[in-house]
Amino acid sequence: MKKLSLFIFAALIFCGCNSICGKENHTGSGVKYVFLFVADGFGENHYKLLKNEAGCPALDQFAFARRTGTLNFEGKVTDSAASGTAIACGVKTYNGAIGLDKNRMPVKSISKEFKEHGYKVGIISTSPINDATPSAHYANTFNRSERSLIVHDLYHSGFDFFGASHFYLDSRYQPQEAEYLALIAQKYQVCQGSKWDQLKPEDKNFVINRMERNFPGKPRKTPALADFTALAVKMLDNPGGFFLMVEEGFTDVYSHANDSGALLRAAIDFDRAVAVALEFQKQHPTETLIVVTADHNTGGLHFLDNYVPGETSLLYQQIQLSDLQEKLVNLYLQKADWDLFERTIVDTLSLGRITPAERNELKNYFAYFVKQQRKKSKNKDNYVLPDTLPDLPGKNHSSTLAFAAARLRDKRNGLAWEGTGHTGIKVLTFAKGCGEKKFDRNDLENTSIAGLIREIVFQK
Ligand SMILES: [Zn+2]
Secondary structure (H helix, E strand, O other), X not given: OHHHHHHXXXXXXXXXXXXXXXXXXXXXXXXXXXXXXXXXXXXXXXXXXXXXXXXXXXXXXXXXXXXXXXXXXXXXXXXXXXXXXXXXXOOOOOOOOEOXXXXXXXXXXXXXXXXXXXXXXXXXXXOOOOOHHHHHHHOOEOOOOOHHHHXXXXXXXXXXXXXXXXXXXXXXXXXXXXXXXXXXXXXXXXXXXXXXXXXXXXXXXXXXXXXXXXXXXXXXXXXXXXXXXXXXXXXXXXXXXXXXXXXXXXXXXXXXXXXHHHHHHHHHHHHHHHHHHHHHHHHOOOOEEEXXXXXXXXXXXXXXXXXXXXXXXXXXXXXXXXXXXXXXXXHHHOOOOHHHHHHHHHHHHOOOOOOHHHHHHHHHHHHHHHHHHHHHHOOOOOOOOOOOOOOOOOOOOOOHHHHHHHHHHHHHHOEEEOOOOEEOOOEEEEEEEOOHHHHOOOOEEOOHXXXXXXXXXXXX
């Protein structure tokens, strides 16, 4: 008898949370609350950077992180549409496809299955609500750029909560945001801004408000992704359960821009949003599953030999690089002298003392910057440029000066980016709660996620 109870005890431990999850709900699995977090463009090194430079108290609570393949159905580097569809629907498809398989046939997302099973469903993104990652959950279109069709699919989705920064507008029909909102308001309580106390859980809610990042030189004035996540939980919480997908889109945006400092800010926001789910899980430990993944790697961030964990100056970056670039353009229009340019760059990126070689490098980029601005603004300036300019990487890019300065800072910090596009490097998937052990394997693909959730929650 003693042996038998020991065996049962061991079996319970071996089976992990699955064995302690309740069996009371309508799907029979006992899994009532499922969170799916997607950090866009967030690779393994992005995660390491966050962990080393700012800490990630939420992601630290996950027992494991498993490498996950992201290539599209042709084995090529994915975009957010193909990977969004893979994560949401469990099929590999072509780049640009939203909720369609490689033969352009519609496929059902896990979110729609949750809806059919009586769960409430919520979708949140810091990106536009009709961007690729969120739309893969509720839309089926040949191409991610069909912005208006995607909004119509949202309107017909029957989902219970949407939260996002804004819409992508459709340039062919020139709809205004107001037109999209008027359509959606026929079925949803629409809230623009942050008067959230007016929202009621019994309504379907659509909340739109820019989610800014928080920088030392530009503190956030709007709700963060974590605030949206907490609001969604409040609106969706019900005895029948809910499924909530939360996307951080700026990890991708800043990786495309090779803006390491801003990437870190977006990653911190992402971790804080995950913390909201973990807090909820504490109240419902036997009924909750949290999955955290990324749709692909962007930029190929890597560490150089001189990288010392925790010693970079990234958290001192005052504003995002595109805002620095805007400042530099204004200085150009004011015909500021080089010293002011240098001081602005040094202060914004916390560069401290710069060496003559670094100054020379920046001045070379400055020459290209001036040439670009002359073309753009037709401004008559007095800057004296060398007759021949050295051939520099990315020299003609409009944001070159700010980004050259950031590259210099990154090099000092032992960081480098391979490029500005997506890469095929695997990403990480974390899972915690009911059925988490099913994710603890080495052959995960982005398509595995919907299947495993289906298996755990719907037991099929
Ligand atoms: Zn991207």
